[in-house]
Amino acid sequence: MNTRLSDLKAAIEARHPRLFRRLTWLRDRMAPYYAEPELRLLPALCARGEAAYDIGANSGIYTFWLCRVAARVTAFEPNPKLAALLKDKFGPLIADGRLSVEGCALSDGDGSIVLHVPQSSALASVEAGAVGAHGQAVDAVTVPRVTLDRFQAGRVDGGPVGFLKIDVEGHEAAVIGGGLGLIERHRPNLLIEAEDRHNPGALAKLRAMLDPLGYRGYFVLSGRLCDLDDFDPVRHQSRTALNAAGTHREKGRIYINNFIFVARDGVADRLRAILGETGLGETGRRA
Numbered sequence: 001m002n003t004r005l006s007d008l009k010a011a012i013e014a015r016h017p018r019l020f021r022r023l024t025w026l027r028d029r030m031a032p033y034y035a036e037p038e039l040r041l042l043p044a045l046c047a048r049g050e051a052a053y054d055i056g057a058n059s060g061i062y063t064f065w066l067c068r069v070a071a072r073v074t075a076f077e078p079n080p081k082l083a084a085l086l087k088d089k090f091g092p093l094i095a096d097g098r099l100s101v102e103g104c105a106l107s108d109g110d111g112s113i114v115l116h117v118p119q120s121s122a123l124a125s126v127e128a129g130a131v132g133a134h135g136q137a138v139d140a141v142t143v144p145r146v147t148l149d150r151f152q153a154g155r156v157d158g159g160p161v162g163f164l165k166i167d168v169e170g171h172e173a174a175v176i177g178g179g180l181g182l183i184e185r186h187r188p189n190l191l192i193e194a195e196d197r198h199n200p201g202a203l204a205k206l207r208a209m210l211d212p213l214g215y216r217g218y219f220v221l222s223g224r225l226c227d228l229d230d231f232d233p234v235r236h237q238s239r240t241a242l243n244a245a246g247t248h249r250e251k252g253r254i255y256i257n258n259f260i261f262v263a264r265d266g267v268a269d270r271l272r273a274i275l276g277e278t279g280l281g282e283t284g285r286r287a
């Protein structure tokens with residue numbers, strides 16, 4: 001998507017919310033084929049009978065698909081406008097108890113925090129530096145924040161959590177830091193967006209917390225599951241591969257920002273089966 005189309009999307013979102021909601025339904029259905037190939041992996045990442053958390057749900061691409069594979073889904077979205085959109089859009093799923101929408105930011109502390117919302121709401125973040133770098137006008141909104149561990153402690157269902165998707169524009173290490181208790185107990189599969197442009201050293205920070213818990217990291221490149229040790233930020237995460245707004249990868253370019261962390265046996269093999277490959281990474285060694 002070029003910058004002009006990104007601006008059009010932002011204008012529709014701001015001025016025509018009902019039309020934007022309808023367009024997101026179409027976008028959700030098509031996303032596995034053009035935008036988020038990791039959506040195809042959700043059947044292997046979401047354990048049957050367990051809950052899934054969509055942390056940084058935005059307008060609901062992952063929420064849409066998670067509700068088709070997970071026993072229960074909780075969508076966390078701190079942007080009040082997008083949280084309202086999710087509640088309206090997924091009303092029937094909320095009514096039957098399969099989905100809940102939490103209008104708060106997950107972090108490493110409780111209380112409140114400032115959410116920085118640029119024109120392109122997909123880039124909203126509690127990390128001011130992650131937003132300002134895109135050169136867009138930014139609104140500041142104070143929102144509630146809570147740690148994942150405290151949220152989980154207040155749950156009445158008490159069921160196992162099998163999957164966390166985290167897309168929080170540079171705040172992912174804080175989300176993990178506030179949820180280490182849950183992660184140690186449930187060992188959920190993780191899909192985390194991490195980018196050095198939002199938070200320098202983001203991937204190293206995640207590995208420092210997750211490696212000691214027995215997690216192994218992967219990424220998908222050219223239809224293959226690659227070991228995280230093969231990731232090269234210069235080659236695989238160059239800012240020049242994105243459009244001017246920083247919202248989309250340019251056609252024909254490589255930009256890897258989604259990383260899979262698993263600690264459960266057999267998950268990597270199930271991922272390879274969905275991808276239809278034998279598990280050889282980019283370098284030719286088994287991932």
